[in-house]
Amino acid sequence: MADLGRLYKDGEIIVREGDSGDCMYVVQKGRVDILTKSGDREVVLRSLGRNDFFGEMALFERDLRTSTARAVGDARILTVDRRTFLRGISEDPSLALRMVRIMSHRIKDLTARLTAYENTPHADPT
Amino acid sequence: MIAASRGFAKRWARLAESDQYSLSPGSRVAVIGGGPAGSMFSYFLLDFAEIANLDLQVDIFEPRYFTHCGPAGCNHCGGIVSESLLQRLATEGIELPSHVVQRGVESYTLHMDVGTVRLNAPGLEKRIAAVYRGNGPRESEPLHQISFDGYLNELAVEKGARMVRRMVTAMERTGDCIEVRCADGHHRNYDLAVVATGINSHFVESICGSTAPIRQPKKTTTFICEFRLGRSMIEETLGDSMHVFLLDIPRLEFAALIPKGDYATLCMLGDDIDDDLIQSFFRSAEFKQCFPDAIIPPHACHCLPRINVQTARYPFDDRIVMIGDSGTTRLFKDGLGAAYRTAKAAARTAVFHGVSAKNFEQHFWPLCRKIDSDNRIGKFVFSVSGLIQRARFSRRAVLRMTALEQAGNNPRKRMSEILWDIFSGSAPYREILGRTVHPAYVGGLIWNLAASNWPSARRRDADTAGQGV
Numbered sequence: 001m002a003d004l005g006r007l008y009k010d011g012e013i014i015v016r017e018g019d020s021g022d023c024m025y026v027v028q029k030g031r032v033d034i035l036t037k038s039g040d041r042e043v044v045l046r047s048l049g050r051n052d053f054f055g056e057m058a059l060f061e062r063d064l065r066t067s068t069a070r071a072v073g074d075a076r077i078l079t080v081d082r083r084t085f086l087r088g089i090s091e092d093p094s095l096a097l098r099m100v101r102i103m104s105h106r107i108k109d110l111t112a113r114l115t116a117y118e119n120t121p122h123a124d125p126t
Numbered sequence: 127m128i129a130a131s132r133g134f135a136k137r138w139a140r141l142a143e144s145d146q147y148s149l150s151p152g153s154r155v156a157v158i159g160g161g162p163a164g165s166m167f168s169y170f171l172l173d174f175a176e177i178a179n180l181d182l183q184v185d186i187f188e189p190r191y192f193t194h195c196g197p198a199g200c201n202h203c204g205g206i207v208s209e210s211l212l213q214r215l216a217t218e219g220i221e222l223p224s225h226v227v228q229r230g231v232e233s234y235t236l237h238m239d240v241g242t243v244r245l246n247a248p249g250l251e252k253r254i255a256a257v258y259r260g261n262g263p264r265e266s267e268p269l270h271q272i273s274f275d276g277y278l279n280e281l282a283v284e285k286g287a288r289m290v291r292r293m294v295t296a297m298e299r300t301g302d303c304i305e306v307r308c309a310d311g312h313h314r315n316y317d318l319a320v321v322a323t324g325i326n327s328h329f330v331e332s333i334c335g336s337t338a339p340i341r342q343p344k345k346t347t348t349f350i351c352e353f354r355l356g357r358s359m360i361e362e363t364l365g366d367s368m369h370v371f372l373l374d375i376p377r378l379e380f381a382a383l384i385p386k387g388d389y390a391t392l393c394m395l396g397d398d399i400d401d402d403l404i405q406s407f408f409r410s411a412e413f414k415q416c417f418p419d420a421i422i423p424p425h426a427c428h429c430l431p432r433i434n435v436q437t438a439r440y441p442f443d444d445r446i447v448m449i450g451d452s453g454t455t456r457l458f459k460d461g462l463g464a465a466y467r468t469a470k471a472a473a474r475t476a477v478f479h480g481v482s483a484k485n486f487e488q489h490f491w492p493l494c495r496k497i498d499s500d501n502r503i504g505k506f507v508f509s510v511s512g513l514i515q516r517a518r519f520s521r522r523a524v525l526r527m528t529a530l531e532q533a534g535n536n537p538r539k540r541m542s543e544i545l546w547d548i549f550s551g552s553a554p555y556r557e558i559l560g561r562t563v564h565p566a567y568v569g570g571l572i573w574n575l576a577a578s579n580w581p582s583a584r585r586r587d588a589d590t591a592g593q594g595v
Contacts, residue, residue, distance in 0.1 A: 002224060002227040002228060002229045002230050002252075002255075002256075002387075003224050003227070003230060003252070004212065004222060004224075004227060004230045004252045004253065004255055005230075005251060005252060005253070006249055006250070006251040006252070026216040026217070026221075028216075028221060029224075050221070051219055051221055053216075053217075078212070078213070078216050078251070078253065079213075079249075079251060079253070080213040080216060080217055081213070084209070084210050084213045084214070084552070085213070085217065087210075087554075088210075088213075088214050088217070091467070091493070091496075092467070092470060092471070092474075094174075094470070094474060095214060095217055095218065096217075097177075098217065098218055098219050099217065
């Protein structure tokens, strides 16, 4: 039996918010938390498992990473380079179909969370 | 010969005028051959059909069980899933589980008479998978692992394909259908027949010309064998590195020793490999030094499979398409990647466009042509690599340039990237050729040609030859 990708130990940072990047990541084994900073607090945006991907925005735009990815327990991660990905979709646009489906689910999930947040009564800061 | 070609072209052009055939709910598809091309075609066909709300019946004809050890369950191939294929499969959501992967490869070790150098993957990430196409070599113990081909069969079956354990012996056009006939007398009509038998069976020869105006691909012979070394010995001697050889042996293009579980697989590619060529390679010191005490153990299993070196003309007809090695593949490299690409292109065409020759000509043939034209550039790349193999002074320069790049911190490693992509088949040959004419690469190569062949450098090399760089 053999594993692919690179092994990240528990708590190891895979990508850091604010770093530049040119690849996305696919979880082969283990779990990964996607985090962002809210003031001094760390907020877990999403918890990912086998076959989930993250960091996909770096494939489409040359922007800085918008969140941090951290291994929860030992995690095996495979990278997908921008060059290989773009070469792939230029030949076969359906390669991006699964990503579009998952990204659309994520938008749906975010919309539901935003609606729930908007409907929660908040203390008036003034 | 020319008249025959014209005849094929005319007949094909007439057929290509029709685009009246398409798949409809309840259509039947026969996939002849359950190797990677056949399984991936079935998987993607059913995936696209689900999107298009099309209910199809897919039968994969494969008489072999990939759970068998040795030739009975083997598809005669080195068993390398390239970096680019692994990344594409991961993007598709198809992971290779650890019980299918015999070893993750994190580097290449290049052996030449002037020395040895190791090329590491960025971050030492394992992005190349060594797999078995069957369940291991002859006389090996049945493994708990599933073969790569067996795993893909499972994925296709989970999507809804049906495995038919029968040997297809003939295919005939009957009215508006293709009749598939089996050795046991079973026969059935299909709306689309997909030929994914590879080129090591006589099936492709039997249908080309008689059933469809298709000229079969050109082939050459390769050599593959397995050495039983044991897991710990492999860890100690070969590690997670694929060992490649650039040696001055006539007709030998490339040889690689691929570490797997308890075995190492040797693949030799070249101009019609024969016993003389195999013996010349086995006598080389560079190959012997890969084994403990430089003694090559007897091989457990060997074969001389043929590979496709020129695309079939044209690998489709009304209701017939040839994918994977039966149609086209990449020259010497990434055969599994080409099987995936052609299988998916054929599946996309069948579901979204139709199954007439014209549909395949418009939506499937451009990919085959692209692979074919890239192979022509590949032939040129391999001929240049052959010149380097033959000239000792150029081998010294390649070794020096690569070793310095690997030891240094410069993120741009031009020679290493070119060698990596030639060995792994990760990039098209066109892109590799483009990088070899970059002024920085050419300048670096000229400098290293001079520096490595300077008399003092040659004396130093002579003192350290064979000890690795």
